[in-house]
Amino acid sequence: MAVVVSLDRSGGGKKASIEPLLSLVREDLDRVNAEIVKRMESRIPLIPQLAGHIIASGGKRLRPLLTLAAARLCGYQGTRQVLLAACVEFIHTATLLHDDVVDASELRRGRQTANTVWGNEASVLVGDFLFTRAFQLMIEDGSLEVLRILSTASSVIAEGEVQQLMTSNDTSTSEDAYLEVIAAKTAALFAAACRVGAVIADRPRAECEALESYGRNLGIAFQLIDDALDYSSRSATLGKNVGDDFKEGKITLPVILAFRRGDGAERTFWKRVLERREQKENDLEHAIGLMERHGTLRDTVERARHYGAMARDALGLFAAGPVKDALVETIEFSIERAH
Amino acid sequence: MAVVVSLDRSGGGKKASIEPLLSLVREDLDRVNAEIVKRMESRIPLIPQLAGHIIASGGKRLRPLLTLAAARLCGYQGTRQVLLAACVEFIHTATLLHDDVVDASELRRGRQTANTVWGNEASVLVGDFLFTRAFQLMIEDGSLEVLRILSTASSVIAEGEVQQLMTSNDTSTSEDAYLEVIAAKTAALFAAACRVGAVIADRPRAECEALESYGRNLGIAFQLIDDALDYSSRSATLGKNVGDDFKEGKITLPVILAFRRGDGAERTFWKRVLERREQKENDLEHAIGLMERHGTLRDTVERARHYGAMARDALGLFAAGPVKDALVETIEFSIERAH
Numbered sequence: 001m002a003v004v005v006s007l008d009r010s011g012g013g014k015k016a017s018i019e020p021l022l023s024l025v026r027e028d029l030d031r032v033n034a035e036i037v038k039r040m041e042s043r044i045p046l047i048p049q050l051a052g053h054i055i056a057s058g059g060k061r062l063r064p065l066l067t068l069a070a071a072r073l074c075g076y077q078g079t080r081q082v083l084l085a086a087c088v089e090f091i092h093t094a095t096l097l098h099d100d101v102v103d104a105s106e107l108r109r110g111r112q113t114a115n116t117v118w119g120n121e122a123s124v125l126v127g128d129f130l131f132t133r134a135f136q137l138m139i140e141d142g143s144l145e146v147l148r149i150l151s152t153a154s155s156v157i158a159e160g161e162v163q164q165l166m167t168s169n170d171t172s173t174s175e176d177a178y179l180e181v182i183a184a185k186t187a188a189l190f191a192a193a194c195r196v197g198a199v200i201a202d203r204p205r206a207e208c209e210a211l212e213s214y215g216r217n218l219g220i221a222f223q224l225i226d227d228a229l230d231y232s233s234r235s236a237t238l239g240k241n242v243g244d245d246f247k248e249g250k251i252t253l254p255v256i257l258a259f260r261r262g263d264g265a266e267r268t269f270w271k272r273v274l275e276r277r278e279q280k281e282n283d284l285e286h287a288i289g290l291m292e293r294h295g296t297l298r299d300t301v302e303r304a305r306h307y308g309a310m311a312r313d314a315l316g317l318f319a320a321g322p323v324k325d326a327l328v329e330t331i332e333f334s335i336e337r338a339h
Numbered sequence: 340m341a342v343v344v345s346l347d348r349s350g351g352g353k354k355a356s357i358e359p360l361l362s363l364v365r366e367d368l369d370r371v372n373a374e375i376v377k378r379m380e381s382r383i384p385l386i387p388q389l390a391g392h393i394i395a396s397g398g399k400r401l402r403p404l405l406t407l408a409a410a411r412l413c414g415y416q417g418t419r420q421v422l423l424a425a426c427v428e429f430i431h432t433a434t435l436l437h438d439d440v441v442d443a444s445e446l447r448r449g450r451q452t453a454n455t456v457w458g459n460e461a462s463v464l465v466g467d468f469l470f471t472r473a474f475q476l477m478i479e480d481g482s483l484e485v486l487r488i489l490s491t492a493s494s495v496i497a498e499g500e501v502q503q504l505m506t507s508n509d510t511s512t513s514e515d516a517y518l519e520v521i522a523a524k525t526a527a528l529f530a531a532a533c534r535v536g537a538v539i540a541d542r543p544r545a546e547c548e549a550l551e552s553y554g555r556n557l558g559i560a561f562q563l564i565d566d567a568l569d570y571s572s573r574s575a576t577l578g579k580n581v582g583d584d585f586k587e588g589k590i591t592l593p594v595i596l597a598f599r600r601g602d603g604a605e606r607t608f609w610k611r612v613l614e615r616r617e618q619k620e621n622d623l624e625h626a627i628g629l630m631e632r633h634g635t636l637r638d639t640v641e642r643a644r645h646y647g648a649m650a651r652d653a654l655g656l657f658a659a660g661p662v663k664d665a666l667v668e669t670i671e672f673s674i675e676r677a678h
Binding site: 209259261299310314 | 548551600648654
């Protein structure tokens with residue numbers, strides 16, 4: 001299938017990367033990974049087997065990385081960040097398992113999904129297991145404030161998923177409604193992961209809020225780019241499949257803008273392929289062509305830049321240094337993935 | 340006082356204006372103005388006197404204009420828009436009266452404020468009167484849905500004002516918190532004013548939400564530019580005073596960004612002038628210099644453009660035509676005021 005759109009527009013210069021962030025907290029992250037393996041143990045072999053399948057499937061561990069980096073940025077000297085970062089990854093993994101069931105996804109990061117291998121029931125229940133395990137980790141940490149932050153985020157994520165379900169296949173979904181969904185289903189956990197790092201370091205309210213804001217805006221930018229990548233040729237190099245959202249009839253910003261900017265014939269097309277999901281060969285290419293004509297992938301990246309700029313400014317309260325630099329580069333990395 | 344920053348960056352080309360919007364609904368607006376005069380009557384002469392002072396003080400009637408234009412865009416053929424637009428203006432005027440008391444403002448649009456002329460007590464109470472009169476107008480209209488939309492907006496505005504009070508003089512206010520405040524105190528009424536137009540025209544949910552979204556994003560852009568103008572030389576030509584927010588220690592985005600981007604000495608300055616409000620001659624010039632150095636006025640306009648772009652896309656569902664064009668030009672007008 002020939003998909004020709006590239007979101008490239010950068011000139012030369014060094015590519016932004018999360019390597020600096022990774023190397024700053026490498027030892028902590030190794031501990032988090034060990035904790036994850038240890039904590040998904042169970043006397044029921046299917047649990048570590050299924051959970052291990054998705055947890056070991058090559059994710060970037062971006063959310064736990066944020067907890068580790070936020071704690072480091074705040075000068076935290078203890079060890080609580082390790083357990084809490086594992087907890088954040090468990091919450092994330094639980095939602096991925098449930099997402100794949102809801103979306104009936106067969107592939108994630110190029111591998112078979114857990115629901116494909118073990119079925120929907122097992123995926124739902126192991127997701128529940130990871131979710132309750134996350135709560136056990138929070139309780140083990142023992143801070144009511146951390147519990148409040150992470151349990152609120154979990155509840156907001158669940159609300160966001162339900163809201164997404166309600167708007168799925170509805171081509172008249174507004175950009176505002178879409179932003180609400182991604183703020184809930186993606187950005188809330190980014191925000192909580194960051195805030196927790198400041199809270200365990202016992203930093204003043206302004207710094208906790210600044211890190212939360214960094215996380216929230218980074219999360220929105222990240223999801224916007226994810227949604228653009230689903231229609232971009234860059235995806236292949238990232239181990240993503242072009243057109244997954246399209247096949248599922250997901251209503252993301254590139255579609256919302258194309259629908260609103262399109263004429264009657266184009267809207268009829270969008271309704272056929274995304275509402276009724278009657279998709280024929282070359283429909284995806286046609287969809288991408290419409291997005292190109294109306295500049296909706298470009299503008300989705302443009303919208304992401306706005307949230308990236310807000311995330312960067314949120315860090316302004318913190319002194320310059322390698323951790324702050326790495327967090328700023330993480331914003332750039334999240335957006336430049338589109339290039 | 341020499342204030343040298345201009346936000347100008349536009350090249351040639353025609354200036355955007357709200358004239359096209361005004362001329363499209365001129366007759367309706369005349370009816371609204373007549374209704375406003377009629378409805379602020381009372382056996383207590385101070386009420387129309389004080390209310391008339393602020394209502395006749397040269398505002399653009401932007402919010403009632405939006406209700407009229409939204410109804411027109413939706414092909415509404417009745418007359419309910421007139422009363423509801425007057426209602427929207429009453430809600431707005433009530434909040435202005437109370438704002439001026441809270442801020443102890445002496446001037447608004449170059450004229451003495453009502454609280455300066457008649458005192459705080461009278462301003463508070465006439466504000467309450469206008470607010471209850473707005474409810475009477477809604478009830479007279481008789482639609483529970485319209486009542487719900489406008490009363491929710493009124494409540495959100497009040498919440499936003501309280502939230503602003505809580506964050507006032509706090510230089511560590513985050514951009515997120517600021518956005519929440521302006522979404523509540525300004526954008527909620529823009530959103531409701533627009534939505535009401537679609538609701539009385541009995542349009543489908545998607546169109547009601549689209550107009551609400553247009554209003555909300557326009558309102559955010561509008562307030563961002565207002566806050567930038569408070570530090571810009573363009574203000575003089577708009578009948579605004581440069582530095583009012585500064586004198587009151589208001590924490591708006593140009594300040595938030597300057598504080599976060601500034602060094603230790605600069606933050607000490609911002610705390611002195613805005614938290615402790617110990618202001619000396621030339622402090623405003625120094626503040627504007629810092630904003631210039633960190634590009635915070637430019638970036639406030641940049642942020643406004645993002646919301647402007649969202650407002651424009653929200654209108655995508657509606658067919659092309661003079662009303663839609665005028666609403667798009669109103670976005671441009673709201674942002675270009677900064678030029």
